[in-house]
Amino acid sequence: MVEQIPNINLAWLVPAFPLLGFLVTGLANKRLKHNQAGIIASAMVLLSFLVSLVLFFVLRASGQNEATVTLFNWISIGGMNIPFAFLIDHLSLTMMLIITGVGALIHIYSIGYMHDDGRVNSFFAQMNLFTFSMLLLVMGANYLVLFIGWEGVGLCSYLLIGFWFKNPAYNYAARKAFVMNRIGDLGFILGIIVLFFTFKTVTFSEIFSQAAGFQAGAPVITLITLLLLVGAVGKSAQIPLFTWLPDAMAGPTPVSALIHAATMVTAGIYMIARSSILYNLAPFTLNIIIVIGLATAIIAALIGLKQNDIKKVLAYSTVSQLGYMFLALGLGAYSAGVFHVTTHAFFKALLFLGAGSVIHAMGGEQDIRKMGGLRKKMPLTYFTFLAATLAISGIPPFSGFFSKDLILSKAFEHSIILYILALGGALITCFYMFRLLYLVFFGEQRLAGAHPHESPKVMTIPLIILSVLSVFGGFLNIPSLFNGDSKFITFLQTAVVSKASEELSHSTEIGLILGSLLLLGLVIFFAYRTFVSKSIIPAKDEEPMPFFSKLISNKFYIDEMYTAVFEKPFGFLSDFFYNKVENTVLDPAVDEIGVTTARVGALLRKLQQGNMSFYLFAMVAGILLFIIFILIV
Amino acid sequence: MPEAGWDYAKQTTNQKLNQVIMVFLFYFLSAIMVISALLVVFSKSPINNVIYLIICFIAMAGHYILLNAQFLAVVHIIVYTGAIMVLFLFVIMLLNLNKAIIPQKSAVTRIMAVVTGGIFFLVLIAATRQTFVINPRYAFTSEIGLVANVGKTLFHEFLLPFEISSVLFISAMVGAVMFGKRDHAVGDD
Amino acid sequence: MNEITSAIQLIPLEHYIVLSVTLFSIGMMGVLFRRNIIAILMCLELMFNSANLLLAAFSAYHSDPSGQVFVFFIMIVAAAEVAVGLSIVVMMKRNVESVDINLLNRLKW
């Protein structure tokens, strides 16, 4: 047993602060005045961030790689021991810092964004609850504690998507998100149970030390990894469970930024990276992850091309980026996946907050066809948005370049076809992001009567901080190509076991980078020509379109397909069970027994004429029969 | 037929005469009972029914005396003939039932009733035939029918049922009064 | 007394049984035969008494006074029964102006 690291027990404070914030803002709902709730909530998350930083240095100073903090025994029966424990290692620390860091910024931003909302206190309570759950998720030392957080974030997501609960469509979106997550969760919990029966424990460290005893490709491990994958697919919005994420944009924009871009949706990636040792033993599952990731990346990117709602574009881009992260996981480059999680958290949060700032300025308008020319009116927002766009498109030296390039090079190592497809997806991403940028910020203002204005400081300062992170975040992991030492990847290596792969030669890598940069430049130029020089505004929804465009702008009819394949049959089945089985077979069958009894009774009642003489005769006959019976027997 | 311990030959003439009379009495009373019972069933007027029943009961009291049950014989006369049958008579006269001739049941029913009664008789005889064979050894004493003996048994062994029967009487009385009350709400049914 | 006692021994118990069965059957026949409730009640009395007779006979032949006590009890019950029965007859007469048993046909409910 490793010796106890001093002060590591502070770990419980990390989730405790947001929980406290949740309780305070939640219980004192009515008494908190203007902005107080927001300030308390932000302060709590900021405190968490500071404690996480402290933990980071404590762990570093101790020279150890991980520490387990056990709070109490949660379930302890028979052979099942599930402590409520936290695991502090490099992976969880990374995630904690992202969650609390980006989370704090988004909380602060929300003070401005949600300023006028009547239920701002509830909003912050729920945001804090979310932060708490997410921290549980990443800090849990076993799969079940992870699952608590896993479901908790699902709940908060449900609450926050349906925050404006007056609108039935929003409620529907919230429920859809929760149910789709739950489908994934079912797989996840089954996976945990199989894990438990295989390893007799659900604690990470014990599982991973035992996993060495299994052959690669062992059926049990494949089953476990597949079931866990179902959970990850649900949470991280991959094919086929991705349709909830675009709908989840019904929530307030900071929610989209925090939950549906920066943190919660990356929980699946975190979980798979956490289970890297198991996944390394299951090549079959890894291949499936590659297929899912790549398909999601490309399909979502294609759909993003034709979306006209500023948040929907970003939502599909999130799905697409998550696909990239999955691709990295499938390639066995878990650290690369987590690195992309990190940079993505920076620039996607920034994009959403920027979008929020735009929406705020436009008075709630989200249709990009009605925007335009905001560059002049909101310069700060424009520049930060530009930085994020460059980052997501993978232009050096912005952060996205480093992480995406890492994934692309891993894909190239695996096979050239993968690389081409992934690069194609990246190019599409670049195109629709610049389409968004140009349509929103360039050209003429198209919405009459709007008076866009720059957002208040409380909103712009987080934007600035995030844009700094988006620009320079990539330097966390400078590859050897640029004389770096891949700090981030090395840092994670103690917690995440990536598959060994031969490094590409520097010359190949440079060639790839230059080639992709050239293509990116072409795409950006093409986008500029289309949307700025020619000022082409995307067509209205009703106008006829060519087949392929129509297909894309209708999101490949996937929602409609789900309705036809799942929702309708489910409703039909429900009706069938209730009207046909319950009310025409089962219940009447029981009633029929009663009715038959009554009928026999009615038949026998014919004998009961009320005629006393008849009764007397019957009685005598009965007595006679009785005596005769006794005489004979 | 004569039982052990009792020799017909050793009896005096007087005794023999007595015995003949006794046997004759038995059959005579039995005949009266059966005939009057049949008349009870078949005569139409209720008053006549009562009279025949009284005759039947008096004959039965004779049987009790033959059986050495003097106490019962007296009680029987007092209770049945003296009280119950008078009650019947009272009711009949009170309600003036004698005039209201109630039509008889249909012929088929009556034949059925007679046949049923006959079958019942046969079946009961068949059932009791088994006891004929057993032929138990009788031990006669003349004292058991005396009031003293019956009373002893009644107040020793059957004290509780005796007391309880008073409850029965009370409830019967209450019931009779309740039924008999004119303004008792019976309902419209 | 002894003479009676000895004389009765000439008559076998079976004769009492037959007599009592005969009376009982006649009573039963009467119950089925008549429509007048009063007559039916009387036939019931007949049946009671046939049972009484048999009890008394057994009591005598077994020299056990219990049988006679039972007869006594039966008389009690019979008296009670007649009291209630006749009051029902009175009530019936008052309500339906008849003592025809066929009018009591509500027992099917």
Place this chain on the structure above:
Amino acid sequence: MILLVILLIPFITGLLLLPVRNAATVKQLALASSLVNFLATLSLVFTFPVSGYSVSWINSLGVNFALGYDGISLIMLLLTSLLFPFIFMAGLKREQENTNYLYALILFTQSALIGVFLAQNAFLFYIFWELTLIPLYFILLLWGGDGRRNVTFKFFIYTLTGSLFLLFGIIYLYSLTPGVHTTDFSAFSQLNIPVNTQVWLFWVLFIAFAIKMPVFPFHTWQPSTYTMAPTQGVMILAGVMTKMGIYGALRFLFPIIPAGVLYWQNTVIILSLIGVVYASVIAFRQTNLKTLIAFSSMAHISLMVAAMFVLNYYALQGLLFQVLSHGVTIIALFYIVMLIEEKTGTLELPQMGGIKLLAPNMAILFLLVVLGSIALPLTAGFVGEFLIITGLFQQSIWFAAIGGITMVLGAIYMLYAYQRVMLGDKKVGFGNITDLKPVDYIVLIPLITIILVLGIYPQPVFNLVEASVNTMQNLLVPVADVLPALPL
């Protein structure tokens, strides 16, 4: 002796309440008695095990008036004595007709329920089993809602029919006991009944419990009964009576006819799992909130039945834990349903909506209870269902998968109901709805606290039943190892 006290407190209080005309006094007395009873039951936990109580009763039948308990009974007793104070509190500050009779009947029901859980022989068990039905029948008939006459009749006849089979089974077992016949459970469990007999005897005994729980397809009395029953009646029905069925099955089937259970094990599990999916799917299309919750309760109970018949360590632990958690959750749910009906005057979902705008606190508490019901982690429901699914998995992965579907389907219909009632824009005519009153908090907050505390720290409950579970799980012939090989 304390067992006798626990049994008699409600009964005597009920008798005392009969002549009291003042409604407030009646309610306070009933509540006080149930609290005392709860404390007395709680004392059992700390003095576990207490020796039983037994006096000879009907010697000619070999029947003693024997009371006693083990871990399983204790859970049931705790549940009963825990829920009844809340059932009484549900009536506080509310107008009810003939309060004294209603509360006396409820107290009689409680007494009979406690008797069922304490009885140590089948005769006594059966008497109490039937006794529960009589006061409940009157509660439903006299204080019920629309169509109560027919529905109560059906409920009564249905459950009674099942009980008759049970009676036959008990008499049959009684006739099998060697020497002087007896109905003691301990004597029953030592009978070596031939396997062929056990196979048919299983259904004779099981059908009464199956109807009470209820197991698909014997459930058809349930939705209509729940829907029309008065709140306190439905709380007793759903909270405790269903558990009585489970308790009876645990007492009768597993120790006495293990081979019969083993023979029918998969059949019953599959029936229950059909019930899980069936009830969940149907619940989705219900327009009446109470009916919807009735079906949801059926889904949860069916899962518990499946766990019971798996009869391994985790399933049993989960089952007993879920007994507590489901009881508490369903009572809280029905309390909120009552509040909603009081405030809106309807239970039809299409006519509701937007109540959260008017009563935000109620919405929050409702949501918490709903979350407990759909087994969100850190609520009691999760711990129970997780263990149950673990136990099912030990039998077959498909059982676990189908059992786990409740998690998904439950989320669908419960959130649907929540959304229809609370969310959306407010309906016309809902203008004068007020938020919760203090008395509502007094009921709901402790219930929700129990749900959360059990979810966060379930260990005491596990420890309480550990010994009994260990005995139970060894009853089936092939002894289920604590951790058998993966069934793949």
